[in-house]
Each structure stands twice: as structure tokens, then as C-alpha cells.
Amino acid sequence: MASMCEATTRVLPGAAIIELSGEVDGSAATVLTDAYAQAVTPDSDPSTVVLDFSAVDYINSTGIALIVSVLARARAERRKVVASGLSPHYREIFDITRLSDFIELFPDLDDAVSQLTGPAA
Amino acid sequence: MTQVARPAPGRPRKLDAFELPSEPGNERLALARVAESVQGLGLSDSRLEKLKTAVAEATMNAIEHGNGNRAEIPVEVEVTQNGDEIIIAISDQGGEASGEASGKTGPAEEPDLLKKLDGGQSPRGWGLFLIRNMVDAMDITTNGQRHTIWLTMRTGGAAHGEHV
Numbered sequence: 192m193a194s195m196c197e198a199t200t201r202v203l204p205g206a207a208i209i210e211l212s213g214e215v216d217g218s219a220a221t222v223l224t225d226a227y228a229q230a231v232t233p234d235s236d237p238s239t240v241v242l243d244f245s246a247v248d249y250i251n252s253t254g255i256a257l258i259v260s261v262l263a264r265a266r267a268e269r270r271k272v273v274a275s276g277l278s279p280h281y282r283e284i285f286d287i288t289r290l291s292d293f294i295e296l297f298p299d300l301d302d303a304v305s306q307l308t309g310p311a312a
Numbered sequence: 313m314t315q316v317a318r319p320a321p322g323r324p325r326k327l328d329a330f331e332l333p334s335e336p337g338n339e340r341l342a343l344a345r346v347a348e349s350v351q352g353l354g355l356s357d358s359r360l361e362k363l364k365t366a367v368a369e370a371t372m373n374a375i376e377h378g379n380g381n382r383a384e385i386p387v388e389v390e391v392t393q394n395g396d397e398i399i400i401a402i403s404d405q406g407g408e409a410s411g412e413a414s415g416k417t418g419p420a421e422e423p424d425l426l427k428k429l430d431g432g433q434s435p436r437g438w439g440l441f442l443i444r445n446m447v448d449a450m451d452i453t454t455n456g457q458r459h460t461i462w463l464t465m466r467t468g469g470a471a472h473g474e475h476v
Contacts, residue, residue, distance in 0.1 A: 217336070218337075249340070251339070251368055252441075255438045256438060263428070263429045263431070280365070287445050288423070288425060288438060293429070
């Protein structure tokens, strides 16, 4: 099944940003893994990984599992994960699954970036 | 003013019935069609989103665990209104195999995020947990090979954890 998920990455001082769009489901596994590998390198070595969901319109249980895997990997590497741009429905799912206990949620990417790097970034 | 269709209590009204090939991704078709069939029944936007998630997850289970991703075996979906309840029945032909996947014939381990993060549980296994938390009631029946998950959503009220 072709993935309906796309990811773009960029690196700021101290933070790697993964902007997702489309559908985060089982078919997004490679996209997410590749995006993480691109954003988190020995050179960038970010203390925080930002997952931006502003352009995501669907997340299912398999997508939640992928997010759990990203979080597990980041924790093992002693990195923090934050998320931005979740709709109210998916914010609630992050609460129900307790992902929001481990992933700080921001309303949008600008909020997340300014919190992490300061307003001048 | 929005008109809300309310049949007399005790007289169920079938809103839609359809089949889908058991192919990964077809849960999106199920949620779109169910959303269309319950339009105008008075579900709030947030409760409609919950219902859509529950329908998608139940359909995914039916496609994957029930019918083994065999496209030629359809997943059947029926949408009924009974008073202020919307009832969605999603059926596959997985019999006991579906029961095991759904925890009906054996204890399905409750997802524990900390265990998942520490490698003590698979990262997967959220489907049934999500369904239970999205709708007002969930029931599972197995009759021979036919395995059905029943989702009930009231047009008023609040699902688990929802504040109104």
C-alpha cells in the first residue's frame, strides 16, 4: 500500500523538526523512520524532536504505534519529543493513550519553536 | 434551525448497509460512508470524530484479523438508528480468530504506554482500546464464522472522558 504520508525535516539549534502531512497509518512507517534518520544525526544531535501534525488529517492505531516507536527511540537517546498542530480530536487521543504524559503538546509549530529556541529563532 | 431526525423509540431504522473488500486502507471508505449516513442526526462534531475513529479501527480489525486481508471476503457494515442511539455493526468471517484479536476469547493485554516505551509490550495493540474509549458502548458477538463488533453512540451525552 502506497504511503499517504509525507515528511519534511529541518534542523534548528537544539531542535530537529519533522513536519508530517497526510495520513499517519501503518504505511507511514518508512516515511517516519527515514525522516527521523534525516533529522537526527550525530552532527545535528538535537536535544528535542518536534513532530508537527498541522497538515495531518488522519491518525490511526498503527500510526499511534509508530509515534510510540519514535518516542521510545528518542527517550533511549535521551532526547525530548514535543508535538504541535494536533486537532482537538487527536489531542484527546494523545491524552487517552497517555502520550501527552511524555510528549509536550503545543498548539502550533511556531509556539513549539519559540518555546524551544526563543522568540528570535 | 437544524432538523434532527428522531424515529419513535423502539423502532430501529436502517440508515445504510454496505460491504467493502478486505484490503488495507479501506477503513477510510467505511468511516467516510458512516459519517455521511449519520449526517443530520445531531451528533456533535467531536462525537462524530470519535465515531469515525471507532469505525475505522473496528473495520481495520475486521480486514486484518477477521478476514486476513483477503480482498474477496467482504467486511459488512450496517448503520441503524434506534431512538437516540446510532448502532454500527461491523462483521467479518474470522470467527474465533477475530475473537482472539478482539480479546473476546482470551485476555487482551491492556495497552500500557510505559511498558511499550521500555520494550515490555509491542508498540501496537491500541485498536480495541481506542474503540472502547471513543463510543458509548461496544459489544462483540460471534456466530460460527461470523464475528461482529457493535458500536453504540448516543446522539446526545458524552463518550468516555468527554466533557459536555
